[in-house]
Amino acid sequence: MSPATRSEESRQAIIEAALGLCVERGFASTTIEGIAARAGVGKTTIYRWWPSKAAILIEGVENARDAAAGFPDTGDIRADLAAQTSSVMRLFNTEFGEIWRGLIGAAQSDEAAAEGVTRILRVSIDACVERLATARDAGQIRTDLDLEMAVELLYGPIYHTWLLRTRPLPEAYMESVLATLLPALVPAPDPH
Amino acid sequence: MSPATRSEESRQAIIEAALGLCVERGFASTTIEGIAARAGVGKTTIYRWWPSKAAILIEGVENARDAAAGFPDTGDIRADLAAQTSSVMRLFNTEFGEIWRGLIGAAQSDEAAAEGVTRILRVSIDACVERLATARDAGQIRTDLDLEMAVELLYGPIYHTWLLRTRPLPEAYMESVLATLLPALVPAPDPH
Amino acid sequence: MSPATRSEESRQAIIEAALGLCVERGFASTTIEGIAARAGVGKTTIYRWWPSKAAILIEGVENARDAAAGFPDTGDIRADLAAQTSSVMRLFNTEFGEIWRGLIGAAQSDEAAAEGVTRILRVSIDACVERLATARDAGQIRTDLDLEMAVELLYGPIYHTWLLRTRPLPEAYMESVLATLLPALVPAPDPH
Amino acid sequence: MSPATRSEESRQAIIEAALGLCVERGFASTTIEGIAARAGVGKTTIYRWWPSKAAILIEGVENARDAAAGFPDTGDIRADLAAQTSSVMRLFNTEFGEIWRGLIGAAQSDEAAAEGVTRILRVSIDACVERLATARDAGQIRTDLDLEMAVELLYGPIYHTWLLRTRPLPEAYMESVLATLLPALVPAPDPH
DNA sequence: AGTTAACCGAGACGGTACGTCGCGTCTTGTT
DNA sequence: AACAAGACGCGACGTACCGTCTCGGTTAACT
Structure with a gap:
């Protein structure tokens, strides 16, 4: 039976x-x-x-991810963001990068693959949002910031450059990005 | 014939x-x-x-683009950026968006397609860089800013959200992005 | 159960x-x-x-056959042959015919099916031979006749026409066949 | 064009x-x-x-047949029938026999194959009928004989035994068949 | 003006992979 | 131990497109 x-x-x-x-x-x-x-x-x-090869790879990526760590929290949001985003950027130049690139490519014309990609990303995004929330509560991030959008401002440039191949990503890319971007995310200095 | x-x-x-x-x-x-x-x-x-279907579409997109306008210049960089980025974002929800999405997808595992996509983007990026340079010369943008990176900060969030489908793009998305991002791009106020 | x-x-x-x-x-x-x-x-x-679907069908056919009668014996060999062969011919146009046709078809490239078909036929052939032997002993059939071959002369035309589909079998087919064939099987008339 | x-x-x-x-x-x-x-x-x-492998083989068989001879005509119908039928019987034990057997098998559950098999046979049957007609006109065959049926009486036993595998075909099989069958096909002797 | 050669439409060709079907075997509990 | 259910490795099915390759049949450009 x-x-x-x-x-x-x-x-x-x-x-x-x-x-x-x-x-x-x-x-x-x-x-x-x-x-x-x-x-x-x-x-x-x-x-x-x-249903497709993309689905297999998505499961593979999720398996691997489940065995991996979350967002670092040293108390210093700038250091943590630099560490995490740089590590993601470096990951894109490894074997995993090619798989991830293929999946994102497939997702552009395969609804099911798109769902998988989004599901995988959701976890990372939520982790980042949560870290930002902690930082905000610690007074390191402006209280009026849309954290979801903040994540897009942080990772958007990486994906833009990596997926659209407009130029090679320099090693210290995220240092520059953070140097420019962070002042816009932290609380305004006391005007005295 | x-x-x-x-x-x-x-x-x-x-x-x-x-x-x-x-x-x-x-x-x-x-x-x-x-x-x-x-x-x-x-x-x-x-x-x-x-050489491929992607090449045909790229030519089609380039044709269409050549018949279109460049970056607006009203003298107000904030307004111009808002207008241009929003118009791009809206474009992504049209038929063109589906073609563009497909091309970017193909580019992830087709070197030739990637080249075409990059070539198309180069024009838009250069136009944006140029507009930013004009604004900088007019004192509306910090002089120590990497303009290429600035473009990535502007368009990265759009592409991130649109390609990775992490959430629907709200109509006024770019208003929020610019509200957060622009202060980091404009010259620091005189501290006196 | x-x-x-x-x-x-x-x-x-x-x-x-x-x-x-x-x-x-x-x-x-x-x-x-x-x-x-x-x-x-x-x-x-x-x-x-x-071992195969053919084997199942063979068992099914044998089951059905076991529940059926043998060769008729009214004392008149001509009438009995006409009755039996015509009834076989009619059977070939029923549902059973399609099954039997399929089995014979399978038997052409499946040794096991061939064995089953032969086993089923053996019974009918033996019954016919026996009836012919009885007729021979009653002086209705020539004593020098190979009865196995006689069976082939009787059923051969039916199978030939039915399996090879060279023409539709007329209702009274066996009447004609027997009219031609029987004189060759009965004892030569007294030359006085 | x-x-x-x-x-x-x-x-x-x-x-x-x-x-x-x-x-x-x-x-x-x-x-x-x-x-x-x-x-x-x-x-x-x-x-x-x-449409199927059977169709290919049928074309192959037809090709081969087209390159082959027709029915022999030495003037002696008995000798010619013996020669032709025995040659057919011998053919069934060659490589061709296996192909032909397979095709006839396929024809039992494949309408298209059946058509091909019938088409191939038609030629041989017509040749035999024609030879019998010549013999009839020469007074060697009864004038009231259905020649199509005569062909079935001649070849039926061969196909019956070969396809249904009821017994091995002896070398001189057709000698016996003709010895029994022919008297029924020739004109009745003058009763004086 | 006639020749010729590149380009055209059509579509057959040798292939690769597709997604499906049924084979006969194996495994898992249930009766 | 035999059963129903059905997953498994496997092989072939018939289909869709790939990119290449003839085929005539047009013209434009060069004798």
Whole structure:
């Protein structure tokens, strides 16, 4: 009466194969057939549980992310933002960057992929918002700031430059951005 | 209609077919075969002049852009930035937005498409930089500002929100962004 | 329903499902999965007891045949042959005909199916041979006749026409065949 | 304006590959994919011109048949029938036999294949009927005989035994059949 | 004025991957 | 131990497009 149960082994193998192929051959050249072959799995098993290759990669990224840390909190919001945003920027130049780039690309014409991307981002954004809220409560950030928008001001430039490839991102990019942007986010100095 | 020399008629038909299909069926479902069929053109003619569907669309977008205006200059940088960025943002919700979204998506795993996207953007960025330079010379913008980065701070939030779909863009989005961001771009007030 | 011992209920359901599907959808479109679903049975149960769909149908046909009569014997061999062969011919135009046709088709490239078909036929052929032997002993058939071959002369034309579809079988087909063939099978008239 | 033209080279390669695979692996194990691979041809090319593997083989058989002889006519109908039918019977034990068997099998549940099989047979049957007509006009065959039926009486036993595998066909099978059957086909002797 | 060569439409070609179907096996609880 | 349910690896299906390649058939430009 009970249905045969899903093979966790296959699930893992499929996700790893997808991530591996995406890194080795790029997102566009990664195919369901290729994933099935490398995972030693039937295509049917993939189609039974995922609607597209993007969905597999999204699950892979979420798995990895779940095993990772949150936003740092040293008490110094400027240092924490610099650390976190720079680390994200550096991540974009790794293997993960290529996967993430492919997913965002797919999301532009695949509603389901878009949902996954948004779901992944939501977590990071919320973490950043929360850190900013802590900083605000500590008097390090203006109280009248829309924190969601603040996140967009912080990460927008990175994504703009990285996705649209308008220029190479310098190592110290976020230092410059923060130097310009932060004064607009902190409380106005006492006018005395 | 002319042999031994390129048919302008076919070129137009192909670009229009590509744009039309992209709007009607979406970027991903637009195929070279479909474009050829709708344009009443042989596939060979397409492959002779363009390397990919993205290239056709890029040419179409460039055509359209060339027939459009540059950056406004009313003398009031804040008003001009507000006008231009808002107009861009509104554009993203039109048919053009879907084409542009598809191209940016394709650019994530297609080097040639990426080049085209960058080429298109370069023009807009340069126009914005130039307007900022004028404003700076007029004392409306800090002299020590990296203008390229300033553009990224202005458009980054729009692209971040629009491409990553983290939330719907409110109508007055750029008003808020500018309210927060501009104080950081204008010259510091005389401390006396 | 009953563990540790074969479920007769399932056996019946499977055979009936197989026959039903074969009649409704045709032999080629009848699948093991379809049979299992219609019978409300697990595929394992089918594979445990039968090697192929042909085997199920063969069992079904044998079941039906076992419930049917043998060769008629009115004492008049001509009448009996006419009755029996015509009845077989008529059977080929019923639902059973489609099943039987499918089985013979499968038998052409499936050794096991071929065996089943032959086994089923053997019974009918032996019955016919026996009837002919009785007739021979009664002086109605030549004593030097190879009875096995006689059966082939009788049924060969039917199968030839039915399987190879060279022409529609007229209602009175066997009357004509017997009119031509029988004189060759009966004892030569006394030359006085 | 003119459409690109069909590749005769591919057509030949496909037919030869199909016949070859059918001989080597058997009809059931011959697949469109296998044919395409062996012929060095895209699957599309096969599907563009043939509806099924049976259709390819039918074309192959027709090609071969067109290059073959008709019915012999030595003036002696008995000898000619013996020669022709025995040669057909021998053919069934060759590679061709396996192909022909497969096609007849497929024809039992594939309307298109059935049509092809019938079309092929029609030629042979007509040739036989014609030969019988010549013999009849020469006084060697009864004038009141349905010649189509006569063909069925001649070939029916062969197909019955070969397709239904009720027993191995002895080498001299047709000698026996003709010895029994022919007296029924020739004109009645003068009763004086 | 006639020749010629590049470009045109059409679409067949060898391929790759698609997403689906059914195979026969295996696994999981239930009876 | 046999059962229903159904997931699994596998192989073939028939389809959609890819990018390349003939095919005639136009003209524009150069003899």
